[in-house]
Amino acid sequence: MSSKLKTGDIVRCTFQGLDCDGKFITSQDGMATIKLASGYNIGVPEESLVKTGTYETAERKVSEIVQKADLPKISIISTGGTIASEKDYRTGAVTSQVHATDILDAIPGLASMARFKAVQVCNILSENMTPAIWKLLAQAIYDEIKEGARGIVVTHGTDTMAYSAAAMSFMLKTPVPIVFVGSQRSADRPSSDNTMNGLCAAKAALSDLGEVVVVMHGTTH
Template identity: 35%
Template sequence: MKPRVEIIALGGTIACAPDSGASGVAPSLTGMDLVAAVPQLGTLAQIGARNLSNLPSTEIGLPLLFDLATAIRAHEDEGIAGIVVTQGTDTIEETAFVLHLLHRGSMPVVVTGAMRNPSLPGADGPANLLAAVACAVDPGCRDLGVMVAFDDVIHPAAWVQKRDTSSTGAFWSPAPLGWMAEERPALYAKAPPRTAFDIPQDAALPFVPILKPGLSDPPLLVDACLAAGAAGLVLDLAGGGHVHSSWLDPLTAAAERMPVVFSSRTRGGRVLSRTYGQVGGEIDLLNRGLQGSGDLDALKARLVLILALMTGAPGRFGEVTNLSWQPGDFETIPTRRP
């Protein structure tokens, strides 16, 4: 019997069709419509498909992702081989990461979408969907957490970023898990360490904004965020984590009241911790009670902080900031199939 894969559709470009009453396209195709467009899926698995929503990706929120994570757990309990989530690309790097932080199981969860809607020549949705299902049924993809399959590259959710507005190769990561070869995943790397959060059902969603200072930008938004009820702040700072001296007093005061995290707006490399000693450098910020985001960019750091706050343990933020492997970790790499 073929393995079973459940496709859970959320909407996005992959599900878009021309809107007869307006210009442009909008999500309207169902999960079953997506499956019908790729008959090769039936050679890989028994396919189930349903919609949890049919939205542009910017309309996806954390409550929807919590419902999705619950559905994923239920499907794993049923013995399904893997899950494929289809959605809009604008927020894939965030949604995949949230699901990764909520997923404790071994079952592959693969997120994909499309950059070109189905009405365009060279639409990439069918190929991406086929790749995602191939990953979902592959035994080598078990225990890797959540991944993003896009343009024949397999990215770990912890690293993936969208770096182009329209290219079919918009997604990037510094350490892809592998690539597609003849419609099968070829895995070359191990996924980053995993940390899972259990969110209480009655937990309130905290307000955690991202602030990105530019040249001569005064720190007025710090006080504005505090007045608006922020439970934490994430700063998207220059270089290795550096800010103008005029921001230091407001940030120091904020850090006495709530977690204040700083990341790098370069979105590449690790936030520094012991290199620059000037006023407003990362050493100064750490001495003032701020926290570095390690390997996380601002978008992902914000999500980790939100989940940590919702569990009532903001100190858990530091458990997720290091995505690299430590000495001895590679002894636990599972044996891959030939």
């Protein structure tokens, strides 16, 4: 039955005494992953699922944002992380937004501070960061500085952000601020700290610092 399912479909699972509803996420090798109302994911046999409904959502509207040519340029380099992400309500998963328009739409106020260019190095959980990716990140930062960026903002998961920032401080000699920033909640949640952290990171990226720093919750480290 699950071969006909699409991500976000509402399903009922009946398996070994389990009788519950959830949202279908994906399936592989005969096993399906569904998200329960509690927020937890479980894996169950595909044949145990029956579609009971379809999740409907309005088309996402992105604001039309005009970047001002006379403002200084900040390059936002994305490695993943929560700060520029939003929840996919079909599945409950959080997905990264890597385009400048998405980031400016997610963090009001940035467009009045600078022009932004978005660069994606990777899209990973920060616990999966490796020295090989550090090399790619350092090269991307170097390239953006060489192209005239006034400052660099690196969006990064919080688990290993300090390690990556330390690595960049040893790998790069920089004439401009290189600011690592993250958040604890995605942009669509009322409790999100992404706006405060994003604005503070942009402010730091426009400062006269010539080093690598971490900015979180109004504090520069």
